[in-house]
Amino acid sequence: MSSTETPVKRATPVRESAGPAREPRRRGRPRIPALALNLIALVAGIGLWAWLASLGIQALPGPAAVADKAGELIADGTLADDALASLRRVLIGFALGTLLAVPVGFLMGWYPVARGLLEPYVQFFRTVPPLAMIPLAIVLLGIGEVPKIFVIFLAAFLSSVVAAFQGVVGVERTLIDAARVLGAHDGTIFLKVVVPASAPFILVGMRIGLGSAWGTLVAAELIAAQEGLGYQMQKAQLYYDLPTIFVGLITIGLLGLLMDRLLLLAERRLTRWQETR
Amino acid sequence: MNAKISFRDVSRTFPMKRTTFTALDEVSLDIGDEEFVTVVGPSGCGKSTLLNLAAGLAVPTSGEVLVDGKPVTGPGPDRGVIFQQYALFPWLTVRGNVEFGLKLASVPATERRRRAERAIELVGLTDFADALPKTLSGGMKQRCAIARAYAVDPQVLLMDEPFGALDALTRVQLQDQLLDTWSRDRRTVLFVTHDVDEAVYLARRVVVMAARPGRIQSVIEVDLPYPRTEAIRLSPEFARIRNAVWTAVYHQTPAATTAA
Ligand SMILES: Nc1ncnc2c1ncn2[C@@H]1O[C@H](COP(=O)(O)OP(=O)(O)OP(=O)(O)O)[C@@H](O)[C@H]1O
Ligand SMILES: [Mg+2]
Secondary structure, three states: OOOOOOOOOOOOOOOOOOOHHHHHHHHOOOOHHHHHHHHHHHHHHHHHHHHHHHOOHHHOOHHHHHHHHHHHHOOHHHHHHHHHHHHHHHHHHHHHHHHHHHHHHHHHHHHHHHHHHHHHHHHHHHOOOOOOOOHHHHHHHOOOOHHHHHHHHHHHHHHHHHHHHHHHOOOOHHHHHHHHOOOOOOHHHHHHHHHHHHHHHHHHHHHHHHHHHHHHHHHHHHHOOOOHHHHHHHHHOOOOHHHHHHHHHHHHHHHHHHHHHHHHHHHHHHHHOOOOO | OEEEEEEEEEEEEOOOOOEEEEEEEEEEEEOOOOOOEEEEEEOOOOOHHHHHHOOOOOOOOEEEEEEEEEOOOOOOEEEEEEEEOOOOOOOOOOOHHHHHHHOOOOOOOHHHHHHHHHHHHHHHHHHHHHOHHHOOHHHHHHHHHHHHHHOOOOOOOEEOOOEEEEHHHHHHHHHHHHHHHHHHHEEEEOOOOHHHHHHHHHHOOOEEEOOOOOOOOOOEEOOOOOOOOOOHOHHHHHHHHHHHHHHHOOOOOOOOOOOO
């Protein structure tokens, strides 16, 4: 997965500092644009990889071999099919998970009774890695699409429900009072104050949720899938087809990065009103 | 006199670990229609509690709070509240904030626009109508909060140290602006402050409170004409009343039950 940071521990989600804001720290030295550094790192990484492969370590395929394989898989359409199958599972599981997490998080934050009833379960299942649910999912839900989507759903749900809950609890009391004295009742307060005020938290939660959903995918697809990036890699493993495994890994990484950036973009647009701290 | 707001033997206590804490102890106070009353007192004497009771954001433990002779059962748009911390909705623009209450009251869009525009103009924020709160200064934020309260046209304004966080100059400007509007629309105003000058300058009556337990120490009439001007602020009469209020606030005889 692209980002390993887990912002849950932050008291308030702070926007990732955009370019100009963090530059003044490095005064005096000539600045190299971050993008150039990224490119240098990329080229150096590929170079290192090519060099290691040329040494013949463990039959490690070089970048060229992997690129060839990728071209092959793209040409015959299998890569697109697998990527689509995986994306579909992730997006369905993620959508269901966060869609449920938001109201549940709100219930927990809003009504102490709901919190008391739900919190033990949420806290318990949060400590169980979603992957550990796979055997249970297979037994209970069979080997079709359902158990895979379920496991991804669970991963997404558990990580975003806590964020939504924290968001609701963190809504300033005076904002709610301000709405009440203007004539707002519970439903309006919920929609017009609590939802926008906790949006930054929810979006951070969604990003974490997406990360864990995507991360759970490969393992979920080990459950007798017929297609998907994880399945393709699993199959390649049986035939010692390392290039295909590499193509799968890179595709998973790129797609994860892409989805994460899209959510980050949405987060920036929707939380532009936040005071920068 | 027909009271607009009346507190009748109002007590408010908070349960503590072993005892109960008395934030307000049998407070009785009548505020007349169109009257401007300020409340001063040391920190923790229950000023905010008193105001929140009138706002309907808190309920009395005993006694009753009446507005227009009817017991307060909760907050409502007939009583506008202005908080010390501005409490603007940060995701809405100035206009969005001001229109918030009007939307809740289902005021039709054109009428809503017009009323919001007027309220924004009243506090001098026309040029910032589309700005987000984070781009406003403290004084501008508070003016926006005032406009938001004015927009729904409440009969009562409840203000909890609204100018407390502002610099002296901005504070005086907003005081004059507030009095100016009040002299035209004559709302009933209950204004909490811990600035003695401010209390005297604004009010017809200053309520001085004492702490532990929170109670009314004295009510001091301010026999100065409106409109209040700088000349009044500098007059010997103003100084005399100010001294009386100061003495009442800072040389309070402790209550019999004082805890250390
Ligand atoms: N929810 C609460 N629980 C317990 N005690 C409270 C609560 N709210 C207020 N109090 C107590 O009641 C007393 C009065 O509080 P209040 O906020 O009305 O004071 P205040 O006069 O407005 O003070 P300040 O000038 O500092 O704002 C305080 O001592 C406070 O500790
Ligand atoms: Mg207070």
